[in-house]
Amino acid sequence: MSITLDQVTKRYQGAPVVNDVSLEIGDGEFFVLLGPSGSGKSTLLRAIAGLTGVDHGRIALHGRDVTHTAARERGVGLVFQNYALFRHMTVADNIEFALRVRRVKRAERVQRRKELLRLVALEGMDERLPAQLSGGQQQRVAVARALAHKPEVLLLDEPFGALDAKIREELRRTIRQVQRELGITTVLVTHDQEEAFALADRIGVMNLGRLLEVGRPDELYKRPATRFVATFLGAANLLLARQSKDGIHFGNHAVNARAVEGSVSGREHEVVAVLRPEEIELAPTREALTSSYLAAGTVEELVFTGALERLRVRLTNGSAEVQLAKSNGDGEYLEVTRTQHEQRAFEVQRGQHVAIGVRRIHVLPTPLSSFTACAASDAEVEHLSRQPLLVELAARMKTRVATRVEPALANGSRDCSSRSGKFVGAAVVAAQPDSLKDIECLLARGAEEVFVLPPNAPPPQRVLIHWADEAAKSATLAVSASLLRHLSAEAIYVDVMPQGTAESQRPHGMRALLDARSEAQAVHGLEMRTELRVGNVSTELVRQLGESVDPLLILGISQINGLAHRFADLLASTPRWPMLIVYREPEVQA
Amino acid sequence: MMASRATQIFVDEHATRPGRDTLTTAFVRAFFIGVSLLFLAALLFAPLATVFTMALEKGYEAYLASFSDPDTGAAIRLTLLTAAVVVPINTVFGLAAAWAIAKFEFRGKSFLITLIDLPLAVSPVISGLVYVLLFGLQGWFGLWLQEHDISIVFALPGIILATMFVTFPYVARELIPLMQQLGNDEEEAAITLGAGAWMTFFRVTLPKVRWGLVYGVILCNARAMGEFGAVSVVSGHIRGVTNTMPLHIEILYNEYNFVGAFAVASLLTLLAVLTLVVKSLVERTGYKGH
Incomplete structure (x- = not known):
């Protein structure tokens, strides 16, 4: 294991900001810590880097316990959200900083610098000052600088936060490439789920200082175990349903059990069901649905977003039976997205009555439903x-x-x-x-x-x-x-x-x-x-x-x-x- | 009626024409610039001009002759010596205080900030008196100091202490907001790259705040050379021994030696102007890069 966290806890003024986090990250893995702001993900990253001490628990890098090792001796590379380049030094001096600290000979320094600049596609920028570079270029320099001393672990703290969408994507690709080429264990912190999906081998979702779930991106998306992960990774409609041996019931009617994934236990009890917007089908009548009927509804809002159409459907006659676990807080809405293909098959207008079907339901294994x-x-x-x-x-x-x-x-x-x-x-x-x-x-x-x-x-x-x-x-x-x-x-x-x-x-x-x-x-x-x-x-x-x-x-x-x-x-x-x-x-x- | 209507149309048209100064803003601009210039002329340029005219009233010969007076020379040397001792000490103190305040959270931090501001709030005369009360013959440590034959008040140490007290906020005041604004990231980056505390400080922190530091040092120096109140209390006005330039000017003036007084004053003014020139040069070259 490259990074091992064991029950790491960090308190700030008594309140835990990182709460009993245990995690193992493998060699060469690209791990993304995902969470909303204030979830403790950056604090955890800083704890790994050694910039923040922990109150409880242990941190090991490559089997070496570094819990009480100073940041400068941990041998990690850290990239900050706002680059944190030494603004009075040229690009070359920035990149060579870690080598100068280690008294590496000049010829070797220059060679390593050239190599790194090629890696981040900034050849020939050696003598520029950070202020003369664009945001994306500055972040590339920061990545090169963090890699100069050949760290065992690369840590990135919201590295794309300050960049615009296009540059962000470009830099994302570069970082993924660099990571693959060097095979370096990487931990990236972000609040952007799209970024997490694009980069991660595995994602760890944090909220309120806790590491809620860890898994491959597709696994976490398809089979979240918690409400938070279900709604934070992509959009989700959360519904309350009753589950028994023969399937899942929304109000009085049962939904085809084959569409249901998740825990099935013997006794009948209330469960929280996750319906992804893209797994919901709309049709003119109940008979025309190709999937299990859920309820009837009225289209309240319709937004064209290019490839997809986003709809909000208010539940009508089904609403008495179908209980929404309030996911949006403003009434009985279902969020629906439809592809171009679906749109062509059945065009809808605002105010139209539709039958709502559901292709796939995931049941959260949570005993506390409401x-x-x-x-x-x-x-x-x-x-x-x-x-x-x-x-x-x-x-x-x-x-x-x-x-x-x-x-x-x-x-x-x-x-x-x-x-x-x-x-x-x-x-x-x-x-x-x-x-x-x-x-x-x-x-x-x-x-x-x-x-x-x-x-x-x-x-x-x-x-x-x-x-x-x-x-x-x-x-x-x-x-x-x-x-x-x-x-x-x-x-x-x-x-x-x-x-x-x-x-x-x-x-x-x-x-x-x-x-x-x-x-x-x-x-x-x-x-x-x-x-x-x-x-x-x-x-x-x-x-x-x-x-x-x-x-x-x-x-x-x-x-x-x-x-x-x-x-x-x-x-x-x-x-x-x-x-x-x-x-x-x-x-x-x- | 017609005329006012025409004027109205004219004003409206000018006021709404895009891309050009409208009549109203042009007037407002001229008004504010004029008021500022008048104010400066009355309060700054006139006195400055007076200093030089009075100094040169009896010609160059007299002007230059006033510097050959040994007491004047002593005053100039004392002032430069005081500044040479005070400014480095306050620079180190200011750096340390700013570092502590900007980088760490600790008990009594706001109290420390208030203390740093104290010399700016207290009348310099009181600052001087404090030292007399502490180290004077009748003061708390007076007897002890006399027994050990150490003189502080009415001697160089007293002058340096008083000047140091009055000028210590300048460097810290300049650096605290700068360091807070620049944050800690570069230092943290240096640490993760393997740099130790000293290297981080000299290679990262110091270069990062150098222009703010230079600016603070310049202000500190200007005040150290020009301080009158605090020094006046502790110096004892011993001619040729404990008179600094500002004190010497007062003595010459009181003796009706106007040319001498204004000649020294002109030198002090020149030093101030020089300081300001260096300052604006620093601002121009230093902040351009940011």
Whole structure:
């Protein structure tokens, strides 16, 4: 491996800007770190270069641990967005800088310089000053300069950011060529997905300091695992659907299962479906569709963009059944793109009614699809659904907050026996003295996740994860991973060993801890730190929560009975911290 | 009625004709340039002219003769010596302070910036008095200094200290915004290319800010040679020993030796003009490349 990052964390004024990133980049690979501004991608690159120290974790270059090695000794080449050429030196002096530092002989310097200038197609520019070059030429010089000392790794920080479209493409080609010719391991940081697609062998998508997904460009585009990657890499319509053994349902009707790709698990549950704009088909009538019917709609907007036509189709009679996980926030729209060929086959005008079909659906493997605010009265439900933390979470997860009046939650009339009506998404209840009863009631009535929300809770800085029963482990990890992708908080798994555990049992506990960590990492892509405590579970969790700034607790259980007894300290009084309770019945052994 | 209408049309036409100065803007321009020139003439050119006319009032002979006075020579030497000591020290200090402020985040950074501005805000007389209070015979360290036979106030060290205090903001003030604007990228590039701290500083940072530095040094020098208030308090006005040029001018003037006073003044003015010429040369050659 050329570059190995292991749980790299960098905090700025307490808040993590790079959050537990682990990554391996192979020899000669062109790796692109993609993410919106503020996602921590540049900080991570600077950490690799040694210009920024890390607070936690290790960095290795070619198997050599460089975590505490000074930048000048790491032997990397770095190219900056604004070139950072030495403006008082000529092109020749700029390129030879690294060689002069190393006291390379003049003849050798000149030869290397000529070679590099040829590589970046700037022969004969030796005696110019940077100010006499165009932006594209300056960046070429910067690339040549970064390569002069034959670094093992080339790092590029938004190198095309300041250039116009045409030059950008030209330079992109040059860099790809240089990279291939030298076979040098390269990491490029960008916010431009087109650039990432054009250059990358592999892409790593970052958001909120986390490395969300890593994969080949086509894989990430076709089969994203997260909402963020689905919408950031290309356009995507996110829809809420129900998935069961026999396919995927949008409202009342099922869509041909063959069009569906993604996880298929046994029980019926709500899922997030990704529909790429180019996978949507429009036809005059439902019968004329060659793909699975989704809904009917009206063309609201129609933009000609050359090769493609971009449309916005408002869902009409289907909208009651087809639930959009709000991807654009301004109503029930589907984004559609059509090729020239499709346009010729069926011409549409603004305002026209069309039947909407879908050729391919990708289902995100996310257990947290949406939120449903539950309370005993309309007013309470309304109030709860407007809680800032809930609104913020839903916005970040690009999903909706549904409301549901649960008479069973009213004081006095607790009838929790009936399992009427399915719960979709996570049920949300307000924190109050009786929260424990609310939780028990909702779980008994079929909710799988209950989110207890104290009034005006701040966005969490730290997420504590704990599962009381081994049976809930996998589900808890999945939910944690799903939630944490949308938070910049750090994740900590807390394991508590009972008081009086024999010394000899300790290594066993440690192993369980490490197993949990590696499962989280391998199966769910969740990086978390671990802590082992000894004592009463409930007491230790309360203590840990109390010590943290703005914490959130994710608690996995597989038994409803005895909740009050087992988590007395945590649940007896009004919960002070937001808590997400994940409940999964143990699988019945056949 | 007709005439005003015709005028109106004329003005409208001129005001809307593209590509040429319209009547209104031409007037506004002439007005502002005129006011500025008048202001300069009254406040700058007239006094400058007076200095030279007064100096040459009794002819060249008298003008040149006033420089042969040993006390005048001593004053000139003292002024040049003071500047020669103060300017390098303040240059180093200014570089260090600007570097610290532009490159690092630390506690009390804004306090440091305020402190650097202090000499500009405080009256120079007070700056001088501070040194008298500290190092004078009645001052905090006065007795100790006397016991060890060190004289600071009413001697060269006092003059240098006072001048240094008054002039230390100039280099730092010039460099801080420049360094902040130019950023850290070139230094970081140098580091990733393998350069150490000293090499980065001398090969990258210093050349990068050299014109700002030269400019700051020039301003610092001009003020160091011309300082009156602070030096006046600490010097003690000992003729031929602790009189700098500005102080010497005052003494000559008070003795009704107008030619002598204005002759020294003209020399000081020439030094100032020379400084300004160097400055504008620096600006022309230095900033053209950017």
